[in-house]
Amino acid sequence: MLKDAIRQLARDLRSQKLRTFLTVFGIVWGTVAVTLLLAFGTGLKRQMIKTTAGLGDRICIAWPGLTSVPWQGLGKGRRIRITEEDIQVVRVRVEGLKAISSEYSDSFKLNYGTKTYPVDTAGVGPEFEQMRNLVPEAGGRFINPIDVEQQRRVLFLGNKVAETVFGKGTDPIGKSVLLAGSPFTVVGVLKKKQQDSSYNSRDADQTFIPGSTFRALTGKKYVSNFVFQPATALESKGVSARVLESLGNRLKFDPKDKEALSVWDTTEQFKFFEVFMLAFTLFLGIMGCLTLVVGGIGVSNIMNVVVEERTKEIGIKMALGARQGSILGQFLLETLILTTIGGAIGFAITFALCAVFPSFGLEEYVGNPDVSPAVASITVAVLGLIGLVAGYFPAREASRLDPVVAMKM
Amino acid sequence: MASLISAAAPPGTIIEMTGIRKVYDTGKVKVEALKGIDLSVSRGEFVAVVGPSGSGKSTLMNLLGCLDTPTEGVYRIGGETVAGLTRDRLADVRNRRVGFVFQAFNLLPQISAFENVEMPLVFGGVPVKRRRERAAEVLERVGLGDRMDHKPTELSGGQMQRVAIARALAMDPDIVLADEPTGNLDTTSGSDIMGIFLDLAAQGRTLVVITHDLALARRAGRIVEIRDGKIVRDVPAAEAA
Numbered sequence: 001m002l003k004d005a006i007r008q009l010a011r012d013l014r015s016q017k018l019r020t021f022l023t024v025f026g027i028v029w030g031t032v033a034v035t036l037l038l039a040f041g042t043g044l045k046r047q048m049i050k051t052t053a054g055l056g057d058r059i060c061i062a063w064p065g066l067t068s069v070p071w072q073g074l075g076k077g078r079r080i081r082i083t084e085e086d087i088q089v090v091r092v093r094v095e096g097l098k099a100i101s102s103e104y105s106d107s108f109k110l111n112y113g114t115k116t117y118p119v120d121t122a123g124v125g126p127e128f129e130q131m132r133n134l135v136p137e138a139g140g141r142f143i144n145p146i147d148v149e150q151q152r153r154v155l156f157l158g159n160k161v162a163e164t165v166f167g168k169g170t171d172p173i174g175k176s177v178l179l180a181g182s183p184f185t186v187v188g189v190l191k192k193k194q195q196d197s198s199y200n201s202r203d204a205d206q207t208f209i210p211g212s213t214f215r216a217l218t219g220k221k222y223v224s225n226f227v228f229q230p231a232t233a234l235e236s237k238g239v240s241a242r243v244l245e246s247l248g249n250r251l252k253f254d255p256k257d258k259e260a261l262s263v264w265d266t267t268e269q270f271k272f273f274e275v276f277m278l279a280f281t282l283f284l285g286i287m288g289c290l291t292l293v294v295g296g297i298g299v300s301n302i303m304n305v306v307v308e309e310r311t312k313e314i315g316i317k318m319a320l321g322a323r324q325g326s327i328l329g330q331f332l333l334e335t336l337i338l339t340t341i342g343g344a345i346g347f348a349i350t351f352a353l354c355a356v357f358p359s360f361g362l363e364e365y366v367g368n369p370d371v372s373p374a375v376a377s378i379t380v381a382v383l384g385l386i387g388l389v390a391g392y393f394p395a396r397e398a399s400r401l402d403p404v405v406a407m408k409m
Numbered sequence: 410m411a412s413l414i415s416a417a418a419p420p421g422t423i424i425e426m427t428g429i430r431k432v433y434d435t436g437k438v439k440v441e442a443l444k445g446i447d448l449s450v451s452r453g454e455f456v457a458v459v460g461p462s463g464s465g466k467s468t469l470m471n472l473l474g475c476l477d478t479p480t481e482g483v484y485r486i487g488g489e490t491v492a493g494l495t496r497d498r499l500a501d502v503r504n505r506r507v508g509f510v511f512q513a514f515n516l517l518p519q520i521s522a523f524e525n526v527e528m529p530l531v532f533g534g535v536p537v538k539r540r541r542e543r544a545a546e547v548l549e550r551v552g553l554g555d556r557m558d559h560k561p562t563e564l565s566g567g568q569m570q571r572v573a574i575a576r577a578l579a580m581d582p583d584i585v586l587a588d589e590p591t592g593n594l595d596t597t598s599g600s601d602i603m604g605i606f607l608d609l610a611a612q613g614r615t616l617v618v619i620t621h622d623l624a625l626a627r628r629a630g631r632i633v634e635i636r637d638g639k640i641v642r643d644v645p646a647a648e649a650a
């Protein structure tokens with residue numbers, strides 16, 4: 001029986017090429033419009049964060065210092081020393097933390113060819129790329145987890161350092177240099193970025209190596225500072241407090257002691273941004289819904305025309321003894337299949353556009369669009385549902401008429 | 410009188426109408442298209458329905474074919490009372506008991522002759538293999554064995570009506586109803602089609618045909634004349650003037 005239904009469906013679709021085309025087109029159009037809109041929204045948002053966050057993306061920076069108040073029988077003026085293990089504990093225990101990394105810093109000599117340059121060097125984890133917005137220039141990469149694990153001697157250069165050492169013409173990637181007397185391979189160069197504030201040097205003037213390599217190289221045990229990122233800017237106060245409390249308990253200092261561990265919360269400037277982004281997303285969501293409604297009206301109009309046009313056909317089928325269920329079932333199956341096809345084509349178009357977009361080189365201005373499969377699926381489902389409802393009810397009306405009446409249409 | 414007729418219905422009776430009225434309610438005006446019809450048709454009869462335009466012939470035909478419902482009266486087909494049947498049962502009655510041939514053919518234009526003929530068999534749940542055999546068989550029967558894959562738009566009017574006849578015969582119905590089957594055809598194809606109906610009658614098929622063709626009507630077994638929603642004459646064809 002299902003086979004018959006499918007056969008009949010194939011026949012009907014074939015026989016109504018224009019209608020089939022228009023219905024599929026409506027769904028394709030709606031899907032592409034909504035998913036593309038939201039994809040560009042996501043890309044734009046990401047790009048705005050990238051360009052706004054010169055120093056980092058909603059991060060807090062913490063420096064250990066000397067205790068300024070006695071605590072649990074321990075006197076003031078005690079130095080707080082934080083190890084990699086402590087960082088690990090914070091990473092695991094503190095809630096609402098998106099990322100954390102230690103940072104070791106020092107100034108080393110860098111030798112390339114016959115020349116020697118003094119450079120500020122930071123030993124960091126892979127999380128830095130995202131947290132501190134250290135995006136590599138094409139062809140390069142940032143420090144990765146394997147580098148850290150194997151204490152690789154790899155080097156990520158600030159763009160100014162790269163220019164000073166290698167000049168404009170040479171691509172530094174893959175080149176070997178001596179850093180503090182040890183050979184290092186350059187794996188990436190920082191993509192030029194706007195940076196209005198900094199601690200240590202500007203990123204353009206720094207070099208970055210894996211934290212583990214830094215410790216092996218220098219014998220340092222204690223971090224210079226560490227950087228962490230709350231899940232959202234609005235949570236930064238709570239997350240900071242929990243980080244202080246966790247370390248305070250572990251290293252025995254008053255979590256309220258501003259000098260034992262001083263925290264610079266850079267998320268303040270992002271709070272406005274975050275509210276703005278919320279509004280922006282809301283705006284896009286509303287636009288998306290409106291587009292969906294417009295697309296849905298399109299699909300339902302087509303379906304209406306279809307049913308009107310098909311009332312005669314429905315009448316003839318009823319005259320030949322088709323039951324109501326078989327007529328409606330066929331309608332439902334048809335809408336389902338058309339929706340699936342239309343949705344798939346829409347998806348494909350959106351993905352293709354998103355894939356091609358980066359080659360236009362507009363990333364700096366609007367970012368690269370990114371499709372959310374959830375949004376796309378919901379879009380298709382809603383359009384399908386609208387099509388179904390719009391097609392189903394008129395079809396049911398038609399199938400309730402006496403066959404003569406339907407045939408006269 | 411109504412009860413008399415139904416009580417006296419012989420065992421071979423296929424159609425039995427008693428006191429049938431049909432009122433079209435178009436909102437402003439009510440048109441009484443049928444004003445009390447009593448009619449019974451037995452197995453193997455060939456009935457020609459004649460009468461002026463607007464007299465209610467088509468209305469009667471649609472009621473006979475269960476395509477429409479009477480305002481009043483009792484209608485039994487093959488002993489089954491139609492009033493009170495569910496829509497699906499009614500669909501089954503149309504599918505199994507009645508074959509309908511329309512003046513305007515009413516073929517689905519975008520699918521082949523074969524697929525048109527196959528359609529009632531699909532609705533009747535006939536298995537694929539048997540269905541294909543049957544569709545081919547009835548198409549051969551109306552002389553269209555070589556045109557099965559043509560779409561209606563690629564066929565002449567006479568050929569289209571032959572497809573429609575094949576479709577009406579597909580489920581081997583108790584009765585074939587035809588509403589002016591030659592009304593849209595030229596004289597030549599019209600007489601072709603009439604020839605097919607005469608053949609069917611000769612083979613013992615039960616037929617009710619609306620026609621203006623008096624020559625054909627005379628060759629039918631029985632003539633029923635309708636005027637103004639009533640049967641004014643119901644005689645064996647031989648007696649018709």
Ligand SMILES: Nc1ncnc2c1ncn2[C@@H]1O[C@H](COP(=O)(O)OP(=O)(O)O)[C@@H](O)[C@H]1O
Nearest residue numbers: 433435440442461462463464465466467468469
């Ligand atoms: N759907 C309808 N709505 C209103 N009036 C109708 C409808 N169908 C037929 N009639 C009227 O009923 C009468 C009988 O029509 P019909 O059965 O088509 O006659 P015939 O087939 O003999 O020409 C006519 O007066 C016609 O106008």
Ligand SMILES: [Mg+2]
Nearest residue numbers: 463466467468
């Ligand atoms: Mg008529």
